[in-house]
Amino acid sequence: MSEKPKESKMDRKEFMIKISLGIAAAGAATVAIPVVSALILPVLNDSPGAWRKVGLLKDFPLKSMQLISFTNADPVSYSGKTAQSAAWLHRKSADEFIAFAANCTHLGCPVRWEEGAQLFMCPCHGGVYYIDGTVAAGPPPKPLTRYKVRVSNDIVQIQTAPLPITGP
């Protein structure tokens, strides 16, 4: 007789432990959903490329290499200056443009076109590229990334793209 109530008391205690821990876990889990979403939001949102006008055909003389800047695909109103990206636009022939990302493929530093040397040079670790974007010297593993360019009605447009990540 004395055994039975004790056993049911134990069950009740175990049940309360389980339900209290369960409710605590459920509470934590429901909070975790919006918290984790905030943490990983940049991976959830995809911004499609947008075409941006960078100038008129006559602004780009034949064989020239010019620095162009344009607004990223989907900037928020508080981006300010950081909504801008840059690219090097080369007019190879009358109707052929090549746009190079300004990021070195080594570690992303800003490459600059040096007219005298006819080379792109990176200030960080000495990456050097030829006029066609291929690697001339230094550590870069790949040629400069290219953006899409199109010309319609004498307007030169560039397609925005994510920051070029070289990858493994």
Add this chain to the structure above:
Amino acid sequence: MKKVFRNIWLWFDDRTKLSETMLPLIRHPVPPRKLWSYVFGSATLFCFILQLVTGVALSLLYQPSSNDAYDSLIFITNHAKFGNILRGIHYYGASGMIILVGLHMMRTYITASYKFPREMNWISGVFLLLFTIFMGFSGQLLRWDSNGVWSSVVAAEQLGRIPFFGKYLARLLLGGDTIGGHSLSRFYSYHVFIFPGLILLFIGFHIYLVFKNGISEPPKAGRPVDPKNYRAWYEKYLKENSVPFWPNAAWRDVILSGSIIILIVILAAVFGAPALSGPPDPSVVHTSPRPDWYMVPFFALFALMPHGIESVAMMIGPVITIVILLCIPFLSNYGERSPLKRPWAMFGVICVFIFVISLLVIGIQAPWSPDFNAKPLPLSAVRGDHADSAIINGTRLFYARGCEYCHTIHGFGGKNGPDLSLVGNRMTQNQIIIRVVNGGTNMPAFGNILSREDLNIITGFLAAQK
């Protein structure tokens, strides 16, 4: 009056039991010290407290948004009263914390204090080291000048080298697929909430372990650690030798920490905060990003390591380093602690120290970077007939065609390529032509860039430099 305050304190202490809890901690028995080597941990802690206080002060003046942060930095530096010194203290405090955390770790390794039963002290310390380095890095980003923007791009590129997840990790870091409005908010959250929170948590755990396991006794050759009876031995040792932590042992900690904080304030007052490098506009590419000094060894490593293994090294390197650090107490948690009996361990410490310092020194010089500020080569500096048009044109073209970005000649130009001041002594003009046209190890091929005429003038000029 004195009696009133005393009574208030006695009532407060009775209800809170503060001295009952705190006094045994403050006066807990520790091994007697004769050296100044056990003070770096507490100095790191004081630097961290300094960082908390100055960080909170900076947050009163700082605008954590991609658009406004840089302007608020200009305000803090140039307009806010003592703002430049406040920024300076936070900067030198970060530098101090990184140096001290390094010294603390070296000392712990040299005296093998990580051995039984203090393995978890070491492991929590490894995490604190990593968090401290991340704080240094993220703090540099919050300056949100051009260096900050490009450093975050560099970090994203490094994460990008990780297989499968790299691209996503890079996006997570930047807050999007480019630098933008979300980037700085995230760095701010990492630097101000998430990592300080983790550091506080781990410092609490680290200090708890110091109390629980006791401060390690100064090592003595011929007195090895035996996990079977160390705890009993340590208790007996303390009973015979110990002194109370405060004030017998801690006066050194307080003097060093206090002096370091005064030194940091003096440095900040004399040298001020590090200069801002330009607005955070990713479309301004004419900038030369450089990390703060404590990140320079990494910067140098990326320039110097063989390019072929870089992707693997960038990913495996940190993993291996962290795994080795975490494994140290398990590789040898017993035996001799004295550095005199562990010559190979000491050799390892010296090697790591020399490696890091060498990377720092070479990274500050950065000879691999093109010299964008090279001055035009003056005719008066070169060898040969200064009235000869070939020499005059060669001198002009050597600068105009960009040779000086990488080559030094008569004291002018960069350090990436060989010094060409006396190149005529080791190469003929034909040999120079072959090298310039085809390029070489780490030299671009100029065959499609230079006209035949320019090539002849430049190489003729170089051959005359002897």
